[in-house]
Amino acid sequence: MDVLLAFLKLGVTSFGGPxxxxxxxxxxxxxxxxxxxEAGYGDLVALCQFLPGPASSQVGFALGVLRGGGLLGGIVAWTAFSLPSALLLFAFAYGADALSGTVGSGLVHGLKLVAVAVVAQAVWGMAQNLAPDRARASIAVAALAVAVLAPGSVGQVASILLGAGSGLVLCRAGDGAGAGSLALPISRRAGAVALAIFAVLFVVPQFLATAxxxxxxxxxxxxxxxxxxVFGGGHVVLPFLRAAVVDPGWIGPDAFLAGYGAAQAVPGPLFTVAAxxxxxxxxxxxxxxxxxIAVVxxxxxGLLVVYGSLPxxxxxxxxxxxRAAMRGTNAAVVGxxxxxxxxxxxxxxxxxxxxxxLAAAAFVLLTVWKTAPWIVVGLTAVGGxxxxxA
Known part of the structure; x- marks a missing residue:
């Protein structure tokens, strides 16, 4: 029940993208x-950066598996996190255009600004825990430079690889904190089955659709x-979706762009634009x-491949x-x-x-006043x- 309630809360308050x-x-x-x-969380984030699919949903799914004692906990976490935005975007498909006019655009802009505060808080907190010394701080800065110079999933993967290699050289003398606690209840057999299902579903539905x-x-x-x-998830998936539904004429380009706009105004994963x-x-x-069908x-x-990879x-x-490589990788995640x-x-x-x-005020509310994120989201949206x- 705590997995359901925690992720349902996140599903209705987590604005701003992956x-x-x-x-x-x-x-x-x-x-x-x-x-x-903190270190275990950094490890999960680093793993999901490598894998195809929506990184934030994969991290949430893995946390549900961890807390819920297995696959059911992961499914509950993913469902609770995805359902609110999926329902909102399903409603929008039938004409609930909440993004028109000055008020609608101001609301969306306020939600974008609260994302600035949330991400800044995450960078600040994770830097203190995962890049506390000279070596790891330097790795974080180098990863930042790589990610900026090579934007997209290529830069992210290159940054992770840079962090792992640098950690092997620079972070061997650590105290072990780089390897967090990840006692996930998944056997290797279950992981292998999940990876096999991932591969089968890549081939069989296409064959059945044709036959x-x-x-x-x-x-x-x-x-x-x-x-x-798609690697990186979030906005990276949009070109793939456009090719999937616009090119064969299943949906018009204007309707597709309208859905993309609506997806910016709802909480939860961008992948629920599939609804x-x-x-x-x-x-x-x-x-x-x-x-x-589309959302699932x-x-x-992404869920199959992360479940299969975890053990x-x-x-x-x-x-x-x-462990040395993960210290460097976790520092790279900060970058x-x-x-x-x-x-x-x-x-x-x-x-x-x-x-x-406005973004600075939201950041102070989160970091100094310790205000609940959903309250900060509401206040910043009103400010937008x-x-x-004005």
Whole structure:
């Protein structure tokens, strides 16, 4: 029950995209509830940066597995985190255009500004724990530089590799804190089965869609492939989704862009834009059935691959060289978050001095006043509307 309630709360309050979600997770589940230590959380984030799929949803799924004692806990966590935004975007598919006009645009802008504060809080807190010395601080800065110079998933993976290699050289004398607690209840056999299912679903639905001329299988296959091939998640998946639904004529380009705009105004993972797209595709299945197929198919490959990787990852990371590499990797995660704080979080939200002031106020509320994130979200959203009307 605590997994359900915790992730349902996050599902209705976590605005700002995948990087901001990692900040919300850290604040609620690491700092407030103590489900996992800081280093273990950093390890999960580092692993999910390597894997295809939505990194924030994968981290949340893994935390649900950890807290809930197995696969059911992960499913509950993913469902609770994804359901609020999926329902909102499904409703938007039928005309709930909440983004029009001055008030709507101001609301969206305020939500972008609260993401600045949330990510800044995450960078600050994680830097203190994961990059506390000269070596790891230097790795974090180097990772930031790589992520800025090579934006996107390529830069993220390169930063992680840089951190792991640097950690092997510079972080061998650590105290072991780089390897956090990740006693996940997943056997190697279960992990291998999950990876096998991931591979089978990459092939079989496409074959069935062609052999049976079944649009339901074609819809599942299109969204599953998009989720299986994208690294970094979030906005990176949008070109894949456009190719999946616009190019074959299942949905028009204007409707696709409208769904993208709506997805910026709701909490939770951006992958739930699939609920909007699945509801509108032609021919059917569409409506509620299409939305459910699309959301599950888009997220399923990322969940399967992280579930399958965790037992092997946990065995690997307990070795001394792996611990040194993970110290460097965790420091690199700080750099990646810092790079994301600049672009796209800061560049996409802060357009002038008044925005700086509002974002700074939200940051102080979070870090100094220890205000609950959902209250800060509400206040900053209202502040965005006020700025738009001023």
């Amino acid at each position: 990087v901001a979600h990692l900040g919300y997770f850290r604040d609620e589940l690491v700092r407030r509830r103590g489900w996992i230590d 049976l001329a079944a649009q339901g299988f074609a819809l599942f296959d299109a969204f599953y492939r998009a989720g299986a091939l 909007y797209l699945g509801a509108l595709v032609r021919p059917g299945p569409n409506g509620a059935a299409g939305a459910a 198919a888009l997220s399923l490959p 092997f990852w946990d065995a690997f990371r307990t070795r001394p060289p792996a 990646i978050l810092a790079a994301a704080l600049y672009d796209p979080v800061w560049t996409g939200a802060v357009l002038g001095p008044r925005d700086v002031a 509307v006020a700025l738009a009307l």
